[in-house]
Amino acid sequence: MRDGMMNGIFGRRGLLGAGALLPLARPALAQPGARPVLLVVPFAPGGPTDLIARRLAVSLGEGLGQPVVVENRAGAGGNIGAEFVARSAPDGHTILFGTSGPLAINRMLYPGQSYDPAKDFAPVAPLGRIPNVLAVNASVPARNVPELIALSKRERLSFGSSGNGASSHLAGALFNTMAGTTIEHIPYRGTGPALNDLLAGHIAMVFTDVLTALPHVQGGRVRALGITTLERSAVLPDLPTVAEQGLAGYDASVFFGLVAAAATPVAARERLRTAFATALAQAETRGFLESQGMQIAPVLTAEALSGLMATETERWARVIRETNLRAD
Template structure:
Protein backbone atom coordinates (compact mmCIF):
# COMPACT_ATOMS: atom_id res chain seq x y z
CA UNK A 1 0.00 0.00 0.00
CA UNK A 2 1.24 3.50 -0.89
CA UNK A 3 1.79 5.63 2.20
CA UNK A 4 2.81 9.24 2.82
CA UNK A 5 4.58 9.77 6.13
CA UNK A 6 4.11 12.76 8.37
CA UNK A 7 7.35 14.35 7.18
CA UNK A 8 6.18 14.27 3.54
CA UNK A 9 2.83 15.75 4.50
CA UNK A 10 4.47 18.50 6.50
CA UNK A 11 6.86 19.32 3.69
CA UNK A 12 4.06 19.52 1.14
CA UNK A 13 2.01 21.69 3.46
CA UNK A 14 4.95 24.07 3.91
CA UNK A 15 5.51 24.30 0.13
CA UNK A 16 1.80 24.90 -0.50
CA UNK A 17 1.67 27.53 2.25
CA UNK A 18 4.72 29.22 0.76
CA UNK A 19 3.18 29.31 -2.70
CA UNK A 20 -0.04 30.76 -1.31
CA UNK A 21 1.87 33.38 0.66
CA UNK A 22 3.44 34.56 -2.60
CA UNK A 23 0.24 34.38 -4.65
CA UNK A 24 -2.18 36.06 -2.24
CA UNK A 25 -0.45 39.48 -2.16
CA UNK A 26 -0.32 39.46 -5.97
CA UNK A 27 -4.02 38.57 -6.12
CA UNK A 28 -4.83 41.36 -3.68
CA UNK A 29 -2.85 43.84 -5.81
CA UNK A 30 -4.65 42.68 -8.95
CA UNK A 31 -8.06 42.98 -7.30
CA UNK A 32 -7.26 46.53 -6.16
CA UNK A 33 -6.22 47.56 -9.68
CA UNK A 34 -6.04 50.37 -10.75
CA UNK A 35 -4.38 52.47 -8.09
CA UNK A 36 -2.34 54.72 -10.37
CA UNK A 37 -2.45 56.13 -13.96
CA UNK A 38 -2.57 53.70 -16.88
CA UNK A 39 -0.49 54.14 -20.02
CA UNK A 40 -2.28 53.46 -23.32
CA UNK A 41 0.37 53.05 -26.01
CA UNK A 42 -0.57 54.03 -29.57
CA UNK A 43 1.76 52.33 -32.10
CA UNK A 44 1.50 55.10 -34.70
CA UNK A 45 2.02 58.85 -34.86
CA UNK A 46 -0.59 61.31 -33.61
CA UNK A 47 -3.45 62.20 -35.94
CA UNK A 48 -4.10 58.78 -37.45
CA UNK A 49 -7.14 56.62 -36.83
CA UNK A 50 -5.51 54.50 -34.11
CA UNK A 51 -4.56 57.69 -32.30
CA UNK A 52 -8.00 59.27 -32.69
CA UNK A 53 -9.75 56.14 -31.41
CA UNK A 54 -7.21 55.72 -28.63
CA UNK A 55 -7.77 59.23 -27.31
CA UNK A 56 -11.55 58.79 -27.40
CA UNK A 57 -11.23 55.52 -25.52
CA UNK A 58 -8.74 56.92 -23.00
CA UNK A 59 -11.11 59.77 -22.14
CA UNK A 60 -13.95 57.40 -21.39
CA UNK A 61 -11.83 54.80 -19.57
CA UNK A 62 -10.50 57.54 -17.31
CA UNK A 63 -14.06 58.19 -16.16
CA UNK A 64 -14.93 54.54 -15.77
CA UNK A 65 -11.74 53.36 -14.04
CA UNK A 66 -11.21 56.35 -11.77
CA UNK A 67 -7.58 56.73 -12.87
CA UNK A 68 -6.05 58.79 -15.68
CA UNK A 69 -5.49 56.80 -18.87
CA UNK A 70 -2.59 58.55 -20.58
CA UNK A 71 -1.98 58.17 -24.32
CA UNK A 72 1.63 57.70 -25.44
CA UNK A 73 2.49 57.53 -29.16
CA UNK A 74 5.35 55.25 -30.21
CA UNK A 75 5.31 55.05 -33.99
CA UNK A 76 7.54 53.20 -36.42
CA UNK A 77 8.22 49.81 -38.03
CA UNK A 78 4.56 49.02 -38.67
CA UNK A 79 3.82 49.15 -34.96
CA UNK A 80 6.65 46.83 -33.94
CA UNK A 81 8.50 49.49 -31.93
CA UNK A 82 5.49 50.04 -29.70
CA UNK A 83 4.86 46.30 -29.50
CA UNK A 84 8.38 45.67 -28.18
CA UNK A 85 7.97 48.45 -25.60
CA UNK A 86 4.68 47.02 -24.32
CA UNK A 87 5.87 43.41 -24.35
CA UNK A 88 8.76 44.37 -22.09
CA UNK A 89 6.59 46.37 -19.68
CA UNK A 90 5.55 44.90 -16.31
CA UNK A 91 2.49 42.65 -16.64
CA UNK A 92 0.50 44.66 -14.12
CA UNK A 93 -2.18 46.31 -16.27
CA UNK A 94 -0.59 49.75 -16.17
CA UNK A 95 0.77 49.53 -19.72
CA UNK A 96 -1.63 48.43 -22.45
CA UNK A 97 -1.73 49.00 -26.21
CA UNK A 98 -4.36 49.78 -28.81
CA UNK A 99 -3.03 47.72 -31.71
CA UNK A 100 -4.14 47.90 -35.31
CA UNK A 101 -5.43 44.65 -36.76
CA UNK A 102 -2.46 44.48 -39.13
CA UNK A 103 0.00 44.29 -36.25
CA UNK A 104 -1.59 41.12 -34.92
CA UNK A 105 -2.43 39.42 -38.22
CA UNK A 106 -0.06 40.78 -40.89
CA UNK A 107 3.24 41.52 -39.13
CA UNK A 108 3.86 37.92 -37.98
CA UNK A 109 3.55 36.80 -41.61
CA UNK A 110 5.37 39.72 -43.21
CA UNK A 111 8.50 40.39 -41.17
CA UNK A 112 11.24 37.77 -41.15
CA UNK A 113 12.59 39.10 -37.88
CA UNK A 114 10.41 40.62 -35.18
CA UNK A 115 11.32 42.03 -31.77
CA UNK A 116 8.27 40.28 -30.31
CA UNK A 117 6.25 37.12 -30.69
CA UNK A 118 2.72 38.47 -31.12
CA UNK A 119 1.14 35.13 -30.25
CA UNK A 120 3.11 34.63 -27.02
CA UNK A 121 4.10 38.07 -25.74
CA UNK A 122 0.59 39.53 -25.43
CA UNK A 123 -2.80 38.87 -23.93
CA UNK A 124 -5.52 39.75 -26.43
CA UNK A 125 -8.30 41.58 -24.56
CA UNK A 126 -10.87 42.73 -27.13
CA UNK A 127 -11.40 44.16 -30.58
CA UNK A 128 -12.65 47.68 -29.81
CA UNK A 129 -13.88 49.03 -33.14
CA UNK A 130 -13.67 48.66 -36.91
CA UNK A 131 -14.23 50.91 -39.87
CA UNK A 132 -14.00 51.19 -43.67
CA UNK A 133 -11.30 52.87 -45.71
CA UNK A 134 -11.31 55.53 -48.40
CA UNK A 135 -9.45 55.55 -51.70
CA UNK A 136 -8.32 59.12 -52.27
CA UNK A 137 -5.99 60.69 -54.80
CA UNK A 138 -3.96 63.87 -54.96
CA UNK A 139 -5.82 66.86 -56.40
CA UNK A 140 -2.97 67.02 -58.92
CA UNK A 141 -4.02 63.75 -60.55
CA UNK A 142 -6.11 64.35 -63.71
CA UNK A 143 -8.89 61.89 -62.74
CA UNK A 144 -12.45 62.49 -61.61
CA UNK A 145 -13.69 59.04 -60.65
CA UNK A 146 -12.65 55.48 -59.84
CA UNK A 147 -12.80 54.26 -63.45
CA UNK A 148 -10.59 57.11 -64.68
CA UNK A 149 -8.16 56.47 -61.85
CA UNK A 150 -7.77 52.77 -62.70
CA UNK A 151 -7.26 53.53 -66.40
CA UNK A 152 -4.73 56.26 -65.60
CA UNK A 153 -2.88 54.13 -63.03
CA UNK A 154 -2.38 51.33 -65.54
CA UNK A 155 -0.41 53.66 -67.80
CA UNK A 156 1.63 55.45 -65.14
CA UNK A 157 4.01 54.46 -62.38
CA UNK A 158 2.05 55.94 -59.49
CA UNK A 159 3.03 55.80 -55.83
CA UNK A 160 0.87 55.37 -52.77
CA UNK A 161 1.40 56.12 -49.09
CA UNK A 162 0.63 54.15 -45.94
CA UNK A 163 1.08 54.16 -42.18
CA UNK A 164 3.99 51.76 -42.57
CA UNK A 165 4.94 48.43 -44.11
CA UNK A 166 2.28 45.86 -43.29
CA UNK A 167 -0.13 48.43 -41.84
CA UNK A 168 -3.85 48.11 -42.53
CA UNK A 169 -3.57 51.08 -44.85
CA UNK A 170 -0.73 49.43 -46.76
CA UNK A 171 -2.45 46.07 -47.09
CA UNK A 172 -5.77 47.61 -48.17
CA UNK A 173 -3.96 49.41 -50.99
CA UNK A 174 -2.11 46.23 -51.96
CA UNK A 175 -5.47 44.47 -52.12
CA UNK A 176 -6.83 47.18 -54.38
CA UNK A 177 -3.75 47.20 -56.62
CA UNK A 178 -3.92 43.44 -57.00
CA UNK A 179 -7.67 43.40 -57.65
CA UNK A 180 -7.48 46.19 -60.23
CA UNK A 181 -4.22 44.90 -61.73
CA UNK A 182 -2.40 48.22 -61.43
CA UNK A 183 1.32 48.75 -60.75
CA UNK A 184 2.23 51.19 -57.99
CA UNK A 185 5.16 51.95 -55.71
CA UNK A 186 4.66 51.82 -51.96
CA UNK A 187 5.90 54.74 -49.83
CA UNK A 188 5.71 53.84 -46.12
CA UNK A 189 5.43 56.45 -43.34
CA UNK A 190 5.60 56.26 -39.55
CA UNK A 191 1.89 56.99 -39.32
CA UNK A 192 -1.24 57.59 -41.36
CA UNK A 193 -1.35 61.34 -40.71
CA UNK A 194 2.10 61.87 -42.24
CA UNK A 195 1.05 60.00 -45.38
CA UNK A 196 -2.17 62.02 -45.69
CA UNK A 197 -0.22 65.27 -45.34
CA UNK A 198 1.96 64.25 -48.29
CA UNK A 199 -1.13 63.26 -50.25
CA UNK A 200 -2.53 66.76 -49.65
CA UNK A 201 0.71 68.35 -50.87
CA UNK A 202 0.93 66.05 -53.88
CA UNK A 203 4.10 64.25 -52.80
CA UNK A 204 2.29 60.94 -53.26
CA UNK A 205 -0.38 60.06 -55.81
CA UNK A 206 -2.97 58.07 -53.87
CA UNK A 207 -3.79 56.33 -50.63
CA UNK A 208 -6.31 53.90 -49.18
CA UNK A 209 -6.65 55.47 -45.74
CA UNK A 210 -8.94 54.89 -42.81
CA UNK A 211 -12.18 56.82 -43.20
CA UNK A 212 -11.69 58.43 -39.79
CA UNK A 213 -8.42 60.11 -40.75
CA UNK A 214 -9.24 60.96 -44.37
CA UNK A 215 -12.83 62.26 -44.32
CA UNK A 216 -12.04 65.79 -43.13
CA UNK A 217 -9.47 66.31 -45.88
CA UNK A 218 -11.89 64.94 -48.46
CA UNK A 219 -14.72 67.23 -47.38
CA UNK A 220 -12.38 70.24 -47.45
CA UNK A 221 -11.33 69.47 -51.02
CA UNK A 222 -7.70 68.84 -50.05
CA UNK A 223 -7.79 65.33 -51.52
CA UNK A 224 -10.13 63.71 -54.05
CA UNK A 225 -12.19 60.80 -52.61
CA UNK A 226 -13.02 58.18 -55.24
CA UNK A 227 -14.41 55.12 -53.44
CA UNK A 228 -14.98 53.56 -50.02
CA UNK A 229 -13.91 50.00 -49.27
CA UNK A 230 -17.00 49.02 -47.27
CA UNK A 231 -19.82 46.83 -48.56
CA UNK A 232 -22.20 49.81 -48.45
CA UNK A 233 -21.80 53.55 -48.87
CA UNK A 234 -21.04 55.54 -45.73
CA UNK A 235 -23.15 58.41 -44.45
CA UNK A 236 -20.09 60.60 -43.94
CA UNK A 237 -19.57 60.65 -47.73
CA UNK A 238 -22.90 59.48 -49.20
CA UNK A 239 -22.06 60.50 -52.78
CA UNK A 240 -18.89 58.40 -52.90
CA UNK A 241 -19.46 54.88 -54.32
CA UNK A 242 -18.05 51.68 -52.91
CA UNK A 243 -15.15 50.04 -54.74
CA UNK A 244 -17.54 47.20 -55.57
CA UNK A 245 -20.04 49.62 -57.12
CA UNK A 246 -17.32 51.48 -58.98
CA UNK A 247 -15.82 48.53 -60.77
CA UNK A 248 -14.47 45.67 -58.62
CA UNK A 249 -17.42 43.47 -57.58
CA UNK A 250 -17.10 41.86 -54.16
CA UNK A 251 -14.23 44.05 -53.00
CA UNK A 252 -14.32 44.93 -49.31
CA UNK A 253 -11.66 45.94 -46.81
CA UNK A 254 -12.01 47.20 -43.24
CA UNK A 255 -9.58 48.20 -40.54
CA UNK A 256 -9.94 47.32 -36.87
CA UNK A 257 -8.26 48.14 -33.57
CA UNK A 258 -7.87 45.98 -30.46
CA UNK A 259 -6.59 46.21 -26.90
CA UNK A 260 -3.69 44.02 -25.79
CA UNK A 261 -1.59 43.75 -22.63
CA UNK A 262 1.77 42.12 -21.84
CA UNK A 263 1.65 38.34 -21.47
CA UNK A 264 0.99 37.09 -17.93
CA UNK A 265 -1.10 40.11 -17.01
CA UNK A 266 -3.50 38.67 -14.39
CA UNK A 267 -6.88 37.70 -15.78
CA UNK A 268 -8.64 39.63 -13.02
CA UNK A 269 -7.02 42.78 -14.49
CA UNK A 270 -7.68 42.02 -18.16
CA UNK A 271 -11.28 41.23 -17.21
CA UNK A 272 -11.56 44.66 -15.60
CA UNK A 273 -10.11 46.30 -18.72
CA UNK A 274 -12.57 44.40 -20.90
CA UNK A 275 -15.55 45.33 -18.71
CA UNK A 276 -14.49 49.00 -18.63
CA UNK A 277 -14.08 48.97 -22.42
CA UNK A 278 -17.55 47.51 -22.94
CA UNK A 279 -18.95 50.24 -20.70
CA UNK A 280 -16.90 52.96 -22.41
CA UNK A 281 -17.87 51.96 -25.93
CA UNK A 282 -21.50 51.64 -24.88
CA UNK A 283 -21.64 55.18 -23.49
CA UNK A 284 -23.61 57.79 -25.43
CA UNK A 285 -20.56 60.03 -25.75
CA UNK A 286 -18.46 57.23 -27.24
CA UNK A 287 -21.25 56.05 -29.54
CA UNK A 288 -21.57 59.55 -30.99
CA UNK A 289 -17.81 59.90 -31.39
CA UNK A 290 -17.46 56.53 -33.11
CA UNK A 291 -20.33 57.27 -35.45
CA UNK A 292 -18.92 60.70 -36.28
CA UNK A 293 -15.59 59.09 -37.17
CA UNK A 294 -17.08 56.32 -39.28
CA UNK A 295 -16.25 53.57 -36.79
CA UNK A 296 -18.39 50.71 -35.50
CA UNK A 297 -18.05 49.28 -31.98
CA UNK A 298 -17.05 45.62 -31.77
CA UNK A 299 -15.95 44.66 -28.20
CA UNK A 300 -15.91 40.89 -28.69
CA UNK A 301 -14.88 38.44 -25.98
CA UNK A 302 -11.28 37.32 -25.57
CA UNK A 303 -12.15 33.90 -26.99
CA UNK A 304 -13.80 35.42 -30.08
CA UNK A 305 -10.96 37.92 -30.46
CA UNK A 306 -8.39 35.10 -30.41
CA UNK A 307 -10.38 33.22 -33.05
CA UNK A 308 -10.65 36.32 -35.24
CA UNK A 309 -6.89 36.93 -35.10
CA UNK A 310 -6.07 33.30 -35.98
CA UNK A 311 -8.49 33.30 -38.90
CA UNK A 312 -7.28 36.60 -40.35
CA UNK A 313 -3.63 35.64 -39.82
CA UNK A 314 -4.12 32.58 -41.99
CA UNK A 315 -5.81 34.65 -44.69
CA UNK A 316 -3.06 37.29 -44.71
CA UNK A 317 -0.39 34.60 -44.85
CA UNK A 318 -1.86 33.36 -48.12
CA UNK A 319 -2.15 36.90 -49.49
CA UNK A 320 1.41 37.89 -48.57
CA UNK A 321 2.91 34.74 -50.07
CA UNK A 322 0.70 34.90 -53.14
CA UNK A 323 1.60 38.53 -53.89
CA UNK A 324 5.21 38.24 -52.76
CA UNK A 325 4.91 41.22 -50.41
CA UNK A 326 8.06 41.71 -48.33
CA UNK A 327 9.24 44.01 -45.56
CA UNK A 328 12.50 45.74 -46.44
Protein backbone atom coordinates in the same frame (compact mmCIF):
# COMPACT_ATOMS: atom_id res chain seq x y z
CA MET B 1 -13.32 32.84 -39.98
CA ARG B 2 -13.84 34.11 -43.51
CA ASP B 3 -14.12 37.66 -44.83
CA GLY B 4 -17.90 37.42 -44.91
CA MET B 5 -17.90 36.86 -41.18
CA MET B 6 -15.75 39.95 -40.74
CA ASN B 7 -18.68 41.93 -42.06
CA GLY B 8 -20.76 40.42 -39.29
CA ILE B 9 -18.26 41.46 -36.64
CA PHE B 10 -18.03 45.02 -37.90
CA GLY B 11 -21.45 45.63 -39.39
CA ARG B 12 -23.90 48.48 -38.82
CA ARG B 13 -25.86 46.63 -36.19
CA GLY B 14 -24.32 48.70 -33.42
CA LEU B 15 -22.80 47.96 -30.07
CA LEU B 16 -25.68 45.81 -28.82
CA GLY B 17 -26.04 43.77 -32.05
CA ALA B 18 -27.08 40.13 -31.70
CA GLY B 19 -27.32 40.52 -27.94
CA ALA B 20 -23.65 39.68 -27.69
CA LEU B 21 -22.69 42.12 -24.97
CA LEU B 22 -22.48 40.95 -21.42
CA PRO B 23 -24.23 43.14 -18.81
CA LEU B 24 -22.44 46.43 -18.34
CA ALA B 25 -21.10 47.41 -14.95
CA ARG B 26 -21.73 50.86 -13.53
CA PRO B 27 -18.67 53.10 -13.35
CA ALA B 28 -16.76 52.53 -10.13
CA LEU B 29 -15.86 55.31 -7.73
CA ALA B 30 -12.23 56.34 -7.96
CA GLN B 31 -10.15 55.05 -5.08
CA PRO B 32 -7.54 57.42 -3.60
CA GLY B 33 -4.05 56.26 -4.48
CA ALA B 34 -5.26 53.67 -7.00
CA ARG B 35 -2.41 52.44 -9.16
CA PRO B 36 -2.73 53.80 -12.71
CA VAL B 37 -3.32 51.58 -15.72
CA LEU B 38 -0.80 52.23 -18.49
CA LEU B 39 -2.41 52.34 -21.95
CA VAL B 40 0.43 51.98 -24.45
CA VAL B 41 0.00 53.54 -27.88
CA PRO B 42 2.64 52.09 -30.23
CA PHE B 43 2.69 55.19 -32.43
CA ALA B 44 3.77 58.81 -32.09
CA PRO B 45 1.63 61.43 -30.34
CA GLY B 46 -0.80 63.47 -32.39
CA GLY B 47 -1.95 60.85 -34.86
CA PRO B 48 -5.45 59.37 -35.12
CA THR B 49 -4.58 56.31 -33.02
CA ASP B 50 -3.19 58.51 -30.25
CA LEU B 51 -6.20 60.85 -30.40
CA ILE B 52 -8.67 57.97 -30.06
CA ALA B 53 -6.66 56.32 -27.28
CA ARG B 54 -6.58 59.50 -25.20
CA ARG B 55 -10.34 59.95 -25.46
CA LEU B 56 -10.89 56.31 -24.51
CA ALA B 57 -8.50 56.57 -21.57
CA VAL B 58 -10.76 59.12 -19.89
CA SER B 59 -13.88 56.95 -20.16
CA LEU B 60 -12.00 53.77 -19.33
CA GLY B 61 -10.58 55.37 -16.19
CA GLU B 62 -14.06 56.34 -15.06
CA GLY B 63 -15.21 52.75 -15.44
CA LEU B 64 -12.20 51.29 -13.65
CA GLY B 65 -12.21 53.86 -10.87
CA GLN B 66 -8.50 54.49 -11.34
CA PRO B 67 -6.35 56.65 -13.62
CA VAL B 68 -5.57 55.42 -17.14
CA VAL B 69 -2.36 57.01 -18.44
CA VAL B 70 -1.49 56.99 -22.15
CA GLU B 71 2.16 56.37 -23.01
CA ASN B 72 3.47 56.56 -26.57
CA ARG B 73 6.15 54.03 -27.52
CA ALA B 74 6.57 54.45 -31.25
CA GLY B 75 8.79 52.68 -33.77
CA ALA B 76 9.07 49.73 -36.14
CA GLY B 77 5.48 49.98 -37.31
CA GLY B 78 4.16 49.62 -33.77
CA ASN B 79 6.43 46.73 -32.76
CA ILE B 80 8.36 48.61 -30.06
CA GLY B 81 5.28 49.47 -28.03
CA ALA B 82 3.75 46.05 -28.62
CA GLU B 83 6.86 44.23 -27.43
CA PHE B 84 6.94 46.40 -24.31
CA VAL B 85 3.42 45.27 -23.39
CA ALA B 86 4.11 41.64 -24.30
CA ARG B 87 7.06 41.63 -21.87
CA SER B 88 5.31 43.63 -19.12
CA ALA B 89 4.09 42.22 -15.80
CA PRO B 90 0.87 40.29 -16.50
CA ASP B 91 -1.19 42.02 -13.83
CA GLY B 92 -3.70 44.01 -15.90
CA HIS B 93 -1.97 47.34 -15.27
CA THR B 94 -0.27 47.55 -18.69
CA ILE B 95 -2.37 47.20 -21.85
CA LEU B 96 -1.80 47.87 -25.52
CA PHE B 97 -4.09 49.93 -27.74
CA GLY B 98 -3.20 47.83 -30.75
CA THR B 99 -3.96 48.09 -34.44
CA SER B 100 -3.78 45.75 -37.43
CA GLY B 101 -0.01 46.16 -37.74
CA PRO B 102 1.31 45.01 -34.36
CA LEU B 103 -1.63 42.66 -33.71
CA ALA B 104 -1.73 40.83 -37.04
CA ILE B 105 0.35 42.03 -39.98
CA ASN B 106 3.83 42.96 -38.77
CA ARG B 107 4.93 39.41 -38.06
CA MET B 108 5.05 38.81 -41.85
CA LEU B 109 6.73 42.15 -42.57
CA TYR B 110 9.43 42.19 -39.88
CA PRO B 111 11.31 38.85 -39.84
CA GLY B 112 13.15 39.85 -36.66
CA GLN B 113 10.02 40.61 -34.65
CA SER B 114 10.57 39.22 -31.16
CA TYR B 115 6.97 38.63 -30.09
CA ASP B 116 4.13 36.54 -31.48
CA PRO B 117 0.73 38.25 -31.17
CA ALA B 118 -1.08 34.90 -30.99
CA LYS B 119 1.09 33.62 -28.13
CA ASP B 120 2.30 36.69 -26.27
CA PHE B 121 -0.96 38.63 -25.93
CA ALA B 122 -4.21 37.96 -24.10
CA PRO B 123 -7.00 39.69 -26.06
CA VAL B 124 -9.33 41.92 -24.04
CA ALA B 125 -11.80 43.22 -26.65
CA PRO B 126 -11.96 44.74 -30.13
CA LEU B 127 -12.85 48.40 -30.57
CA GLY B 128 -13.70 48.47 -34.28
CA ARG B 129 -12.16 49.52 -37.53
CA ILE B 130 -11.57 52.67 -39.55
CA PRO B 131 -11.88 52.39 -43.33
CA ASN B 132 -9.63 53.98 -45.86
CA VAL B 133 -10.91 55.80 -48.90
CA LEU B 134 -9.56 55.37 -52.42
CA ALA B 135 -9.00 58.95 -53.56
CA VAL B 136 -7.61 60.37 -56.80
CA ASN B 137 -6.38 63.78 -57.86
CA ALA B 138 -9.29 65.74 -59.35
CA SER B 139 -7.55 65.80 -62.74
CA VAL B 140 -7.65 62.00 -63.05
CA PRO B 141 -10.37 61.16 -65.61
CA ALA B 142 -11.96 58.36 -63.58
CA ARG B 143 -15.25 58.74 -61.74
CA ASN B 144 -15.47 55.26 -60.25
CA VAL B 145 -13.43 52.13 -59.64
CA PRO B 146 -14.15 50.40 -63.00
CA GLU B 147 -13.06 53.55 -64.85
CA LEU B 148 -9.89 53.73 -62.74
CA ILE B 149 -9.04 50.12 -63.54
CA ALA B 150 -9.59 50.71 -67.25
CA LEU B 151 -7.48 53.89 -67.13
CA SER B 152 -4.63 52.08 -65.37
CA LYS B 153 -4.43 49.63 -68.24
CA ARG B 154 -4.05 52.47 -70.76
CA GLU B 155 -1.81 54.80 -68.78
CA ARG B 156 0.90 54.46 -66.15
CA LEU B 157 -0.55 55.35 -62.74
CA SER B 158 0.97 55.46 -59.27
CA PHE B 159 -0.41 55.40 -55.74
CA GLY B 160 1.21 56.86 -52.66
CA SER B 161 1.34 55.39 -49.17
CA SER B 162 2.63 56.44 -45.77
CA GLY B 163 5.45 53.89 -46.09
CA ASN B 164 6.33 50.36 -47.09
CA GLY B 165 4.20 47.92 -45.13
CA ALA B 166 1.71 50.54 -43.96
CA SER B 167 -2.03 49.88 -44.21
CA SER B 168 -2.20 52.32 -47.14
CA HIS B 169 0.43 50.23 -48.94
CA LEU B 170 -1.39 46.99 -48.20
CA ALA B 171 -4.64 48.47 -49.49
CA GLY B 172 -3.00 49.29 -52.80
CA ALA B 173 -1.31 45.91 -53.05
CA LEU B 174 -4.62 44.15 -52.46
CA PHE B 175 -6.26 46.38 -55.08
CA ASN B 176 -3.62 45.46 -57.67
CA THR B 177 -3.99 41.77 -56.86
CA MET B 178 -7.78 41.73 -57.12
CA ALA B 179 -8.11 44.14 -60.06
CA GLY B 180 -5.28 42.69 -62.12
CA THR B 181 -3.61 46.10 -62.28
CA THR B 182 0.03 47.15 -61.95
CA ILE B 183 -0.39 50.60 -60.39
CA GLU B 184 3.05 51.63 -59.13
CA HIS B 185 3.57 52.05 -55.40
CA ILE B 186 5.36 55.20 -54.19
CA PRO B 187 6.20 55.06 -50.46
CA TYR B 188 6.44 58.27 -48.42
CA ARG B 189 7.48 58.96 -44.86
CA GLY B 190 4.01 59.59 -43.52
CA THR B 191 0.54 60.39 -44.75
CA GLY B 192 1.17 64.13 -45.03
CA PRO B 193 3.85 63.96 -47.73
CA ALA B 194 1.83 61.44 -49.75
CA LEU B 195 -1.24 63.64 -49.59
CA ASN B 196 0.77 66.72 -50.58
CA ASP B 197 2.00 64.95 -53.71
CA LEU B 198 -1.53 63.79 -54.50
CA LEU B 199 -2.79 67.38 -54.28
CA ALA B 200 0.10 68.52 -56.48
CA GLY B 201 -0.70 65.87 -59.07
CA HIS B 202 2.62 64.03 -58.73
CA ILE B 203 0.78 60.79 -57.97
CA ALA B 204 -2.64 59.72 -59.18
CA MET B 205 -4.15 58.19 -56.07
CA VAL B 206 -3.87 57.24 -52.41
CA PHE B 207 -5.61 55.01 -49.91
CA THR B 208 -6.00 57.09 -46.76
CA ASP B 209 -8.35 57.35 -43.79
CA VAL B 210 -11.69 59.00 -44.43
CA LEU B 211 -11.16 61.97 -42.12
CA THR B 212 -7.83 62.89 -43.72
CA ALA B 213 -9.39 62.78 -47.20
CA LEU B 214 -12.68 64.47 -46.34
CA PRO B 215 -11.70 68.18 -46.38
CA HIS B 216 -9.89 67.75 -49.70
CA VAL B 217 -12.83 65.88 -51.18
CA GLN B 218 -15.18 68.61 -50.02
CA GLY B 219 -12.80 71.25 -51.42
CA GLY B 220 -12.85 69.62 -54.85
CA ARG B 221 -9.11 68.97 -55.12
CA VAL B 222 -9.52 65.24 -54.55
CA ARG B 223 -12.18 62.85 -55.82
CA ALA B 224 -13.21 59.92 -53.63
CA LEU B 225 -13.90 56.78 -55.66
CA GLY B 226 -14.62 54.16 -53.02
CA ILE B 227 -14.60 53.08 -49.38
CA THR B 228 -12.28 50.17 -48.58
CA THR B 229 -14.45 48.30 -46.07
CA LEU B 230 -17.26 45.89 -46.95
CA GLU B 231 -19.81 48.41 -45.69
CA ARG B 232 -20.10 52.12 -46.43
CA SER B 233 -18.78 54.73 -44.04
CA ALA B 234 -21.13 56.93 -42.03
CA VAL B 235 -18.72 59.80 -42.72
CA LEU B 236 -19.26 59.44 -46.51
CA PRO B 237 -22.55 57.53 -46.67
CA ASP B 238 -23.17 58.14 -50.37
CA LEU B 239 -19.78 56.84 -51.46
CA PRO B 240 -19.97 53.19 -52.61
CA THR B 241 -17.45 50.65 -51.41
CA VAL B 242 -14.73 49.31 -53.68
CA ALA B 243 -16.37 45.90 -53.25
CA GLU B 244 -19.67 47.24 -54.60
CA GLN B 245 -17.90 48.37 -57.76
CA GLY B 246 -16.75 45.02 -59.05
CA LEU B 247 -14.06 43.85 -56.60
CA ALA B 248 -16.27 41.60 -54.48
CA GLY B 249 -14.78 40.96 -51.04
CA TYR B 250 -12.27 43.82 -51.20
CA ASP B 251 -11.67 44.85 -47.59
CA ALA B 252 -8.70 46.91 -46.47
CA SER B 253 -8.98 48.83 -43.24
CA VAL B 254 -7.31 49.26 -39.85
CA PHE B 255 -8.78 47.42 -36.87
CA PHE B 256 -8.24 48.41 -33.24
CA GLY B 257 -8.31 46.39 -30.04
CA LEU B 258 -7.08 46.11 -26.46
CA VAL B 259 -4.66 43.35 -25.43
CA ALA B 260 -2.65 42.56 -22.30
CA ALA B 261 0.35 40.34 -21.66
CA ALA B 262 -0.43 36.66 -22.27
CA ALA B 263 -0.40 35.50 -18.63
CA THR B 264 -2.75 38.22 -17.38
CA PRO B 265 -5.43 36.56 -15.21
CA VAL B 266 -8.90 36.18 -16.68
CA ALA B 267 -10.43 38.19 -13.84
CA ALA B 268 -8.15 41.16 -14.56
CA ARG B 269 -8.92 41.01 -18.29
CA GLU B 270 -12.65 40.76 -17.67
CA ARG B 271 -12.52 43.80 -15.40
CA LEU B 272 -10.83 45.74 -18.21
CA ARG B 273 -13.31 44.42 -20.78
CA THR B 274 -16.32 45.40 -18.69
CA ALA B 275 -14.99 48.94 -18.14
CA PHE B 276 -14.23 49.16 -21.87
CA ALA B 277 -17.77 48.09 -22.79
CA THR B 278 -19.16 50.61 -20.31
CA ALA B 279 -17.08 53.36 -21.94
CA LEU B 280 -18.36 52.47 -25.41
CA ALA B 281 -21.94 52.51 -24.18
CA GLN B 282 -21.59 56.19 -23.28
CA ALA B 283 -23.19 58.37 -25.95
CA GLU B 284 -20.46 61.00 -25.78
CA THR B 285 -17.62 58.50 -26.19
CA ARG B 286 -19.40 56.55 -28.90
CA GLY B 287 -20.26 59.76 -30.75
CA PHE B 288 -16.64 60.90 -30.69
CA LEU B 289 -15.41 57.57 -32.06
CA GLU B 290 -17.96 57.54 -34.85
CA SER B 291 -17.06 61.12 -35.74
CA GLN B 292 -13.52 59.83 -36.34
CA GLY B 293 -14.86 57.30 -38.84
CA MET B 294 -14.74 54.37 -36.41
CA GLN B 295 -17.06 51.46 -37.18
CA ILE B 296 -17.56 50.16 -33.64
CA ALA B 297 -17.54 46.41 -33.09
CA PRO B 298 -20.89 45.05 -31.88
CA VAL B 299 -19.25 42.05 -30.16
CA LEU B 300 -16.92 43.14 -27.37
CA THR B 301 -15.35 39.88 -26.22
CA ALA B 302 -11.85 38.48 -26.05
CA GLU B 303 -12.95 35.70 -28.40
CA ALA B 304 -14.07 38.22 -31.02
CA LEU B 305 -10.69 39.96 -30.97
CA SER B 306 -8.79 36.67 -31.01
CA GLY B 307 -10.73 35.52 -34.07
CA LEU B 308 -10.20 38.86 -35.78
CA MET B 309 -6.45 38.77 -35.19
CA ALA B 310 -6.21 35.25 -36.61
CA THR B 311 -8.32 36.05 -39.67
CA GLU B 312 -6.45 39.25 -40.48
CA THR B 313 -3.09 37.51 -40.05
CA GLU B 314 -4.06 34.78 -42.49
CA ARG B 315 -5.63 37.14 -45.02
CA TRP B 316 -2.76 39.61 -45.20
CA ALA B 317 -0.13 36.87 -45.18
CA ARG B 318 -1.47 35.78 -48.57
CA VAL B 319 -1.24 39.30 -49.98
CA ILE B 320 2.27 39.82 -48.60
CA ARG B 321 3.49 36.52 -50.07
CA GLU B 322 1.88 37.11 -53.46
CA THR B 323 3.25 40.64 -53.81
CA ASN B 324 6.61 40.09 -52.08
CA LEU B 325 5.76 43.11 -49.96
CA ARG B 326 8.37 44.43 -47.52
CA ALA B 327 8.39 46.94 -44.69
CA ASP B 328 10.74 49.93 -44.42
